[in-house]
Amino acid sequence: MSSHVVHLVLYSAIVAAFFAVLTRRERREQFRFGGLVFFGMTGGVLLLAYLMFPFPR
Amino acid sequence: MASTASPGKTAAALVAGWVLPGAGHAVLGRLRRGLVFFALVMGSFGLGVAHDGRLALYSSREWLLSSMQVLANVGVGPVDTIARVSVYGEPAYVRRDGDPDPKQEARIETFRARWRSALSIYGTAYLWTAGLMNLLLLLDVWDLSRGRKD
Numbered sequence: 001m002s003s004h005v006v007h008l009v010l011y012s013a014i015v016a017a018f019f020a021v022l023t024r025r026e027r028r029e030q031f032r033f034g035g036l037v038f039f040g041m042t043g044g045v046l047l048l049a050y051l052m053f054p055f056p057r
Numbered sequence: 058m059a060s061t062a063s064p065g066k067t068a069a070a071l072v073a074g075w076v077l078p079g080a081g082h083a084v085l086g087r088l089r090r091g092l093v094f095f096a097l098v099m100g101s102f103g104l105g106v107a108h109d110g111r112l113a114l115y116s117s118r119e120w121l122l123s124s125m126q127v128l129a130n131v132g133v134g135p136v137d138t139i140a141r142v143s144v145y146g147e148p149a150y151v152r153r154d155g156d157p158d159p160k161q162e163a164r165i166e167t168f169r170a171r172w173r174s175a176l177s178i179y180g181t182a183y184l185w186t187a188g189l190m191n192l193l194l195l196l197d198v199w200d201l202s203r204g205r206k207d
Binding site: 021 | 093097100108186190197
């Protein structure tokens with residue numbers, strides 16, 4: 001499995017779930033916070049990728 | 058106010074949490090949360106091993122970086138040692154560059170071969186994340202046992 005995007009989604013999901021369960025007690029809050037972390041990570045990376053697009057190696 | 062665990066139970070929870078990710082929470086009565094943590098940490102660790110993650114070796118040339126990398130690996134518990142035996146053929150934690158011992162040379166070559174793998178960058182991130190997550194869990198176990206969290 002060598003797709004950047006698959007690993008981005010998988011890694012973000014693991015980290016988001018971990019911090020949601022670690023820092024929040026209510027199920028509803030866990031989903032809210034986990035979603036925020038997950039979309040923050042994936043969205044942030046995709047945004048950064050688009051910003052870097054005009055600057056190839 | 059959350060209750061405080063006895064020093065013995067706190068120590069048992071910390072040791073159990075390092076030996077088996079999530080077990081510290083189970084010892085303190087948070088079984089469901091412990092199972093979730095076990096699945097997340099071991100899932101990340103499994104992905105790391107499967108993707109040629111680098112099992113760091115301490116090197117005196119890069120003592121700071123390499124010791125931090127080893128710490129991140131060791132955080133996941135004895136399963137790290139099992140992975141090292143499986144990868145290096147022995148519980149290797151140190152590399153001595155220039156050592157003519159064939160065992161050392163083989164160890165360094167295995168390390169470099171994993172490093173060259175196209176998947177290694179993903180695998181290493183998963184391995185370090187698993188170890189660091191488990192170290193955070195130990196801090197959480199400490200807070201729970203001192204009554205700072207419930």
